Amino acid sequence: MQLYNNSTIEEIRELFSVTNNWIYLYNGSINPCALPVREAMENFLKDWQMNGESAIFKALNDFQLLKEEFADLIGADERNIVVTESTSTAINLAGHIIQPLSKQNIVVTELAFMSNTYPWLVGQLAVDDVRFAPSTAGVIQIENIASLVDSQTALIHLCAVTVASGYRFNMAKISNLSKFSGVPVVIDAAQAVGVVEINVKSTPVDFLAGTASKWLMGPAGIGFLYVDDKYMDAPPSSVGWFAASNVADWDVRRCNLYKDAKRFQSGIPNLIGVVGALAGIRLVKQIGPQFISDRISELTGYLIDELKKLNIEVLTPSNKNERAGVVFFKVKDPENLHKRLRNEKIYCGCFQQGIRVDPSFYTTYQELYMFMKIVKNYLKNM
Ligand SMILES: Cc1ncc(COP(=O)(O)O)c(C=O)c1O
Numbered sequence: 001m002q003l004y005n006n007s008t009i010e011e012i013r014e015l016f017s018v019t020n021n022w023i024y025l026y027n028g029s030i031n032p033c034a035l036p037v038r039e040a041m042e043n044f045l046k047d048w049q050m051n052g053e054s055a056i057f058k059a060l061n062d063f064q065l066l067k068e069e070f071a072d073l074i075g076a077d078e079r080n081i082v083v084t085e086s087t088s089t090a091i092n093l094a095g096h097i098i099q100p101l102s103k104q105n106i107v108v109t110e111l112a113f114m115s116n117t118y119p120w121l122v123g124q125l126a127v128d129d130v131r132f133a134p135s136t137a138g139v140i141q142i143e144n145i146a147s148l149v150d151s152q153t154a155l156i157h158l159c160a161v162t163v164a165s166g167y168r169f170n171m172a173k174i175s176n177l178s179k180f181s182g183v184p185v186v187i188d189a190a191q192a193v194g195v196v197e198i199n200v201k202s203t204p205v206d207f208l209a210g211t212a213s214k215w216l217m218g219p220a221g222i223g224f225l226y227v228d229d230k231y232m233d234a235p236p237s238s239v240g241w242f243a244a245s246n247v248a249d250w251d252v253r254r255c256n257l258y259k260d261a262k263r264f265q266s267g268i269p270n271l272i273g274v275v276g277a278l279a280g281i282r283l284v285k286q287i288g289p290q291f292i293s294d295r296i297s298e299l300t301g302y303l304i305d306e307l308k309k310l311n312i313e314v315l316t317p318s319n320k321n322e323r324a325g326v327v328f329f330k331v332k333d334p335e336n337l338h339k340r341l342r343n344e345k346i347y348c349g350c351f352q353q354g355i356r357v358d359p360s361f362y363t364t365y366q367e368l369y370m371f372m373k374i375v376k377n378y379l380k381n382m
Contacts, residue, residue: 012287012362023367025348028163028191028326028358031217031280040279041219041272059271062278069281070224073216074189074208075199079260082225083269087190088115090209090225091157093264094186095125096237097207097227100154105129107148107155107183109140111162116188120157127154138165138315138328142173146181153183155206160198161191164352166300166316166326168196171203178205190214190223194284195296195324200226215325215360216284218277221270227261240266287361295361296325299368303327303357306372310379315354330354337378346371 018024018032047055067081084090100106106120110132117132119125131148133140140162149156156178161168171187178185184206192198194215200208208226212218239255241247242265246256257263284292297320304327307314313330316323330353331337338350348371349356359368 009362009364013364015283016362019362021345023344023346023363023370025346025357025359025363025367025371027360028214028356029349030220031214031360033219034217034280034283036283037217037219037276037279041276044272044275056268056271059275060268063269063271063274066222066274066278066281067224069278069285070210071226073193073198073281074210074226075201076226079262080200080226080229082227082261082264083274084209084223084225085221085270086223087188087209087211088119088223090207090223091115091186091188092119092125093225093237094207094209094227095119095155097231097234097264098155098184098186100125100127102127104152104154105131105148105150106157107131107133107145107153108157109133109135109145109159109162111135111138111140111164111167112157112159113163113188113190116157116159135162135165135167138162139167139317139322140169142170142177146177149177149181149183153181155184155186156181157186157188159188159191161189161196161324161326163191163326163356164315164354165328166191166323166356168192168317168322168324170321171198171205175203175205191326192324194281194289194292196293197289200228204228206231212273212277212280216277216281218280219273221273222277225261225264227264232259232261232263236264236266238266242266242268292361296359297323299359299363299365300325300327302365303359303368303371306368307375310376312375312379325358325360327357327359328354329357331375331378332382337375340378341371341374344370344374346374 013019015034068078071078071081120130133145186207187205189210193210206228212222213220243263244255245258315328334355
């Protein structure tokens with residue numbers, strides 16, 4: 001599955017039954033279940049049904065393999081990966097490791113997802129001053145973030161690819177901002193991993209969070225956090241038997257925490273999620289990350305060009321280095337357009353007075369023509 005031609009896409013589409021029901025253009029929200037992912041999860045269920053605990057041990061081996069796959073995907077080592085239940089849990093864990101003081105400030109952007117701001121606004125990690133870097137026409141200049149950072153900044157938290165415009169940050173610039181300001185950066189890479197390259201070796205950051213359930217083709221209920229080595233002596237916010245290197249001693253009076261990111265695991269993870277996430281990430285690898293990235297870039301580029309021809313306000317940048325899998329545009333009465341698209345069996349998103357469209361590598365140009373046809377008709381009849 002390397003070549004970039006229609007027969008290859010047709011072959012790939014056989015793995016995605018969703019294509020029989022929908023023109024599915026919301027892959028950055030929840031990726032539809034691919035056949036190998038379903039099979040892996042069903043096999044686990046059968047094994048558990050027939051063999052009880054021994055099925056759990058096999059799946060725990062997959063848990064280890066999954067950590068290695070997450071690490072490989074971002075150029076990290078497995079020792080730096082914590083498997084979490086979601087991106088949100090991973091972001092909160094990063095916050096608990098950093099431990100911002102309430103009198104400190106946290107820098108976010110106005111194109112954030114709710115999980116990128118809520119932890120600092122309410123709850124145990126809340127601070128008095130959450131600073132929002134502004135955007136102009138869907139783009140956030142790094143200078144606008146840098147100007148909010150001062151000696152009281154506990155952390156900078158950004159989405160590598162923003163949800164509300166599809167803008168992709170230059171990770172080298174973010175990494176440098178953190179390096180020169182000395183302020184830790186927490187990256188939400190939920191909309192980046194599986195679509196564009198992210199590498200914590202070449203562009204280091206302190207923390208990087210992600211999920212299996214979007215572009216990595218796994219189920220909901222599995223996320224991950226990359227934790228830089230310098231935090232490996234931090235006290236975990238929750239501790240369970242998975243965190244201890246001496247667990248085999250069954251000594252309830254002494255807990256020796258692991259010296260790597262395992263110290264942040266607590267109990268048996270969501271194993272059905274683990275086997276599905278492993279199958280999803282393996283599928284990404286089998287199809288080919290470069291192929292996926294190139295194909296999604298072409299499809300999103302095509303959509304942006306076509307929408308702009310209609311004089312629609314597109315917030316996603318045209319420059320392919322500044323976008324990934326998300327295209328966001330504004331129209332009058334977007335709920336109405338959204339309803340019409342759903343009636344025509346086209347699945348996409350609608351929020352913040354706009355429409356979001358996330359094609360994937362299995363999307364065809366014919367599907368995008370259909371989408372554009374409905375948008376054109378909608379504008380004509382307004
Ligand atoms: C950028 C981003 N971060 C976080 C989330 C939430 O992910 P999770 O449910 O894994 O916490 C989303 C969901 O759409 C997202 O797009």
